[in-house]
Amino acid sequence: MRTISIFGITGSIGQTAANILVEQSNKFIITVITGGDNVAELAKQAIRLSPKYVVIANEAHLYELRSLLMGYNFEISAGRQALMDAASIPVDVSLQAIVGFPGVQCSLIAAKFSKTLALANKESLVCAGPLLQKICTTNNTKLVPVDSEHSAIFQCMLGESILSVERIILTGSGGPFLNTSIENLKHVNSKQAASHPRWSMGQRISIDSASMFNKAMELIETKELFDVSIDKLEVIIQPQSIIHSMIGFNDGSIKAQLGPADMSGAIGYAINFPKRESLLVERLNFAKLRQLDFLPVDQLKFPAINLATRAMNIGGMAGAVFNAAKEQALDLFLIDNIGFLDMAICVEFALNEYELNQIKHNYIFEDIMEQDTHTRVRVKEMAKGL
């Protein structure tokens, strides 16, 4: 049996992981589960999974969590420090499924104390890729991506050398606005943006998918994870979300990984790596599916992709700037302070400002935190004029 900790159990990835852990209960002993605000869901999962430690990040919910779990034998704690302490408990597998920048520090700590880091929190690679990779190398930690595209690339890379890779082709569904005109995109609201046609995900990543900021983040994630040059990265729309990504090799051959649009596959793969364990997911039926479509990305409608390329070219902490500006812009969009297309303007503004500074190539996590805070403040100020 392997020990496992799940950070962000109350979210979309976390709950899917919880279902797999119930299905594979003879394979895992659960050490830690954590949640942010959803105390009822955290308590429900604790009772279901019997972990040793239960942590709620928002301290205000500690009393409620204790009363919901009265009579059970869990060690309960709350707050940011408790979360970091939980990440320092040695385990075989640590699943990082907290959303956004708050998950980055948790991944960096867990990378020291777990044998396998099953990484869903893409912000960790976007904001702190080189730091995370260094910690994994130093501590002999295996980093296995959970993002479906990166899981696909990871699986296609097994037995291959990165030197034979000619191109990495990330696929994207195109999101809910694939066929919406740029004129209409100006007026879409957060509810429309959050309704993804293929994947069932948390609210933030769903809206990022609609703007293609999610795909943009995934480009940076790919570069950090597989250490490929920017000119080898491509994005193609694959509306059925059946091909999860592909690699083109130097002999013209292409490897792809296919599966249903269900994160169970990538989560199950990462937590069981290097083994494959059976999963109760839908099996593809090609006769029913009949066709797979491909479309180029409309760069005018979705400027996020070019902005990601720009961030990668700038280097230094541009990934952290990109993410902070995007997260701040999304917060403003969610409260109707800015429009859907303004989010890209915010990110472009932040990259412009960062490029004017001296780019720091040697940085520590505290520098990233400082840059994150600074970028959010600047974007908020600028957005008042939008």
Ligand code: NAD
């Ligand atoms: P979600 O919003 O559904 O869940 C996020 C989790 O993080 C919840 O448990 C929440 O309580 C916790 N959390 C939020 N803020 C926190 C804080 N400040 N401190 C501690 N915990 C906090 O998100 P999700 O869709 O499950 O995505 C999780 C991560 O996985 C994201 O980085 C996302 O980009 C990535 N990812 C998600 C999917 C997907 O299908 N949902 C696919 C690929 C990658």
Ligand code: MG
């Ligand atoms: Mg993805």
